Amino acid sequence: MSTDVKVPPQQLPVTHVLAPEGVKLPIYMDNHATTPMDPRVLEEILPYFMEKFGNAASRNHSFGWIAEEGVETARERIAKLVGSTTKEIIFTSGATESDNLAIKGVAEMYREKGNHIITAVTEHKAVLDTCKRLEKYGYRVTYMPVQKDGLIDLDDLKRAMDDKTILVTIMAANNEIGVLQPVAEIGKLCRERGVIFHTDATQAVGKIPVDVNKLNIDVMSISGHKMYGPKGVGALYVRRKNPRVQVSAIIDGGGHERGMRSGTLNVPGIVGLGKACALAQEEMATESVRLAGLRERLRDRIMGKLDEVYINGSMEHRLPGNLNISFAYVEGESLLMGINDVAVSSGSACTSATLEPSYVLKALGTGDDLAHSSIRFGIGRFNTAAEVDYVADRVIETVERLRELSPLYEMAKEGINLKDVKWAGE
């Protein structure tokens, strides 16, 4: 389900039932993987490919100044959305780079102070694999478990911290289950102990209020394409005051972005990210209510018709547009195949190139069987109630059909405890 290891979505001919009035097929409901760009963002970006093509670092002519002005407007818009100052925003190529810069940059800068980093097992690979690499260079990393609802236990965190801890990196919102970590509390614990707190807020910024001061965040990753902006552009917030945080560069060169990230700025991308932030700022309050409503509508419709359907992760601490459910006795990839005019994703082993079920769901203690049966719905800005109803009905119909085909469903109905079964071939 994390976008990295999965086989791309199925390209099946759409052979199915006619869509109801106002519903255009296929339906995109995988907004944690990426979001479509908002047309208002595109409109803002377009001039920066042609007439405003200048290099933002060109100081001696108007072409450069115009590009720089676009970049600085974007920086203001991002800063405003997250409650920071403009000097605290550094542009990158996306959240993967932001995570790398944050973690490697802090690790290198504070090496004298300590070598211990704390993260959680449900983080995105951009964080986990960066931490793994640092282990090779002599850093010690604690991968904290999560509770059944997907949240970390703050007492675990306290216990994990020692006098060598330099960095805690815990995501704001999970990309598979949408679960929101107690960022403010984590930040407070870190602040009290003089430990730097980085949060991967890729899925959170623009969806829920994120204020770096209220939440005690020191370093934060942001990505454009998860919030209706363009792909290949992101930002890193790095706190300048109370406390001042420094990160070593991982890309060396012309010294752009105050030396922290060299490379000619992706002006159109940055302008787009800025516009996406401005739109989120204006619309988040109403949009999040609408998305949560659609999510509840989807959940109620599915759960009203199907039994043995399980929600993965906390419903209380969750992104408004996320629903991750397991349909017992039905394998996820075959379910995706049945709803081929709807784009969603699954944590099933069969959909992954490595044949491993989702590590996030496993971390919640979800058995392999239910991880296998999981579907992630990511409802976004352009989804409608009619689409939600259509998706729910397709899911219900397909699950019912596949359960009739499932030996596990049959055995469960016969009262056989599946945990006691010894499979031939195992």
Place this chain on the structure above:
Amino acid sequence: MSYSDKVIDHYNNPRNVGSMDKSSNDVGTGLVGAPECGDVMKLQIRVNRDTNVIEEAKFKTFGCGSAIASSSLATEWVKGKTVDEALTIKNMDIVKELSLPPVKIHCSVLAEDAIRSAIADWKKKQETTKPVAVEAK
């Protein structure tokens, strides 16, 4: 990844879905799990005792589209074959027929295993008189 037309056809119109009485003496049941991805396939055959011909075959599968298609195809192929002929069906024949990509080869292995396991169960029943429950302790 895109599926072949044949996989899609078997997925949309699976052949021979269902169950037969597993305690019946002329029914052989194979219930196999794929250690690779945790999927499960049940394949049953009803064999004519005089001719050793498989007269009926049924399946149920918990698995990906390729696993469903492999088992559906397996039931089609074993029907009308003698037990010994059915044992010559190889997973690579299924791979070829359904144009399965390399990551899905193990799904066809599961189908071959299910055929073998069903036949073994049937053979065992012919040796002993008492019915054997296969899947549960």
